[in-house]
Amino acid sequence: MGDEQHGDRGNGPDGGGDSVQEQEGTLTVVLAFLANLGIAVAKIVAAVLTGSASMAAEAAHSVADTFNEVLLMVGLRRSGRPADRRHPLGYGMERYIWTLLVAVAIFGMGALFAFYQGVETLVGHPAEETDPLIGYLVLAVSFVLEAVSWQQAARQVRDAAREEDLPLLAYIRRTDEPTSISVLLEDSAALIGLLLAFAGMGLHQLTGSPLWDGVGSMLIGVLLTTVALMLGRINLNLLIGHQADPRMVADLRERLGAAPEVEWVVDIVTMTVGTDRVLVCARLDFRDALTSGDVERACVRMSQELRDAHEEVDEVFLEPVPRDDPELRRRVIARYGRTLRPDQR
Incomplete structure (x- = not known):
């Protein structure tokens, strides 16, 4: 523009140190990473021992989530770099790139593998399933750990929505901070996915038909695809550049x-x-x-x-x-x- 006037706001996005919201976001991502890493290892072992398609789909889901937390941490760090000559408005929008990659990873690493496992089971090539007890134990422990991570993400999003004086859904649509939303959606999908895997394994055990296990895996794929599309839409709007509140x-x-x-x-x-x-x-x-x-x-x-x-x-x-x-x-x-x-x- 022509006659522009602006003051010195500091070099970083915050004009100084990390904000409380930034610190909360980092804590949320680190907690989710630790939870997902432990859960992914346990699910992989359980999937190998039980031969359950639903458990294998959930293992891929947790591997994808663990990888995603790394992407989110990279995004948090890189987006906080100070403005420079080549990027006079700073690097804040780079966070949206990394969060968009999270959506791609959820679909590419989680959803597609879940669909593959479901199709393999439904077309008559199920893996031989052994005693599912270890699978149930892993699902139960995973649910507790995911619930802890989900509680932290939900608390951060609720507090942010309250601070903005917006209903939760309106805040999710308008927010320019997608990191905590990503963790919340991931953890919500994880909790629902665990219930689907439990139902698939349980119905397989009760009926003796692997059909239910395959259906559970397919439903997990649908769930992950939905989450990936939601995250993609949120970050697409942010990358395009939208109006302030x-x-x-x-x-x-x-x-x-x-x-x-x-x-x-x-x-x-x-x-x-x-x-x-x-x-x-x-x-x-x-x-x-x-x-x-x-x-x-x-x-x-x-x-x-x-x-x-x-x-x-x-x-x-x-x-x-x-x-x-x-x-x-x-x-x-x-x-x-x-x-x-x-x-x-």
């Missing part, structure tokens, strides 16, 4: 319009550029009586006021423009379907 946008517009130097808020654009990092660009029609020095000082003051009001605001670009410019009017109408009314300044 509408409540924040409305408040920013109101604050800019209330400035004594501003005649009209012609346009305002916000974009999430990382977790708790928002870029604000606004085109303002300043009062004609102001000098260029007045406009410069007003831009500096308003930029600071916006950052003080919303700690998520990282960079602010303000551009003086005439509100009757036809090209600007066309662009605003193309974006919003209308121009901003005077009461929306």
Whole structure:
């Protein structure tokens, strides 16, 4: 933009040390990694000993989840790097790349293997199943460990939603912090998958038919595919770049319009550029009586006021423009379907 003003916010996404939310996110991922690693080893042993397709599918699921926690930890670390010459807005959006890879891994490593195991069993090539007792024990222990990890992820997401004053589902749709959501969805799928594996093994034992074991494996594949698609959709929207919380946008517009130097808020654009990092660009029609020095000082003051009001605001670009410019009017109408009314300044 033209005449831009912004202050020094520090080099990192937080302008300093890790935030409480960052620390909570790291704890959630580490806890999930440790739980999934132990569970994956136990399930692999149980799958080999029992020959259960459902258990094998769950073993692949836990291996994928363990690998995914590594990806999430890499994303947390790399996205926190400070801004530099080549990346002046920082590396915050890199977290979304790594979380998107988690969705790919869930499908590629977990869902596809579960489908393969289910098809192998259903078409008449089931593995010979031995005493499933060890399988039941592993599933029970895995459920307890997954529940501990799930509780941590659920608590973090609930606290974040409460802090944003949003219902849980609305927070999941709007959040710019996908790490805890990824762990929550993974752990929720894991708990449901364990129940499906238990049902598949149990019905196989009761009926003597491996059909149920194959069906359990197929259902686990469907479950993992659904989770992968949900995570993919969340991170796709973040990578494309979306508007900040509408409540924040409305408040920013109101604050800019209330400035004594501003005649009209012609346009305002916000974009999430990382977790708790928002870029604000606004085109303002300043009062004609102001000098260029007045406009410069007003831009500096308003930029600071916006950052003080919303700690998520990282960079602010303000551009003086005439509100009757036809090209600007066309662009605003193309974006919003209308121009901003005077009461929306």
